Amino acid sequence: xxxxxxxxxxxxxxxxxxxxxxxxxxxxxxxxxxxxxxxxxxxxxxxxxxxxxxxxxxxxxxxxxxxxxxxxxxxxxxxxxxxxxxxxxxxxxxxxxxxxxxxxxxxxxxxxxxxxxxxxxxxxxxxxxxxxxxxxxxxxxxxxxxxxxxxxxxxxxx
Numbered sequence: 001x002x003x004x005x006x007x008x009x010x011x012x013x014x015x016x017x018x019x020x021x022x023x024x025x026x027x028x029x030x031x032x033x034x035x036x037x038x039x040x041x042x043x044x045x046x047x048x049x050x051x052x053x054x055x056x057x058x059x060x061x062x063x064x065x066x067x068x069x070x071x072x073x074x075x076x077x078x079x080x081x082x083x084x085x086x087x088x089x090x091x092x093x094x095x096x097x098x099x100x101x102x103x104x105x106x107x108x109x110x111x112x113x114x115x116x117x118x119x120x121x122x123x124x125x126x127x128x129x130x131x132x133x134x135x136x137x138x139x140x141x142x143x144x145x146x147x148x149x150x151x152x153x154x155x156x157x158x
Contacts, residue, residue, distance in 0.1 A: 024144025025091075027134050032088035034131065035101060039081030042074065050075050062110045080104050088138075091147020098139035105131045 045053055052074035060066075065073060080100055087097040109128035117124040143149045 021145045024094075024138065024141065025146045027138055028088040028091060028094065028143055028147070031098075031101065031131065031134055031138070032085040035081040035088070036085035039078050039085060042078035043082065046074065046078075048075075048078075059111045062107065065107050065111070077104055077108075088143075091143035091149050092152075094138050094143030094147055094149050095140075098135045102132060102135050102139060105135065 050071035052070040056074055057070035059070075061068075061073065068076075081104070084097050084101050084104075087093050105128050109125055109132075113123060113125040113128050116122045118126050120126045142153075
């Protein structure tokens with residue numbers, strides 16, 4: 001029995017080591033893909049510097065976002081999504097990037113998705129909730145060992 005438990009503990013230890021590499025990488029790549037697609041959609045709809053489409057301009061934004069002109073909000077969201085996706089793929093500045101994308105996600109949840117129920121098919125809040133859940137580990141734990149943050153952090157810490 002002790003031999004079986006030892007093997008199980010060893011297996012879990014191996015999975016922990018692999019998870020330090022693959023789990024954050026998988027989260028980074030999935031989130032990068034999703035935000036890249038959203039940013040490219042915005043870029044294709046209005047170009048690099050707006051103007052915001054009518055549907056976007058007509059949304060009810062939470063404070064303090066509601067004090068910005070709609071076109072500025074559109075441009076900020078677009079570039080946060082595009083640059084954030086690139087940074088997530090590289091694993092560079094993962095924590096601050098995840099925090100920016102969390103803010104973007106919460107604003108989108110409040111202004112676009114909140115009143116539509118839970119269902120993704122109804123443009124509901126399920127997808128922003130899933131994005132928030134996937135971004136939290138990146139904000140709290142960083143990009144993992146397969147990120148540029150890892151060797152930079154090791155170098156800076158001495």
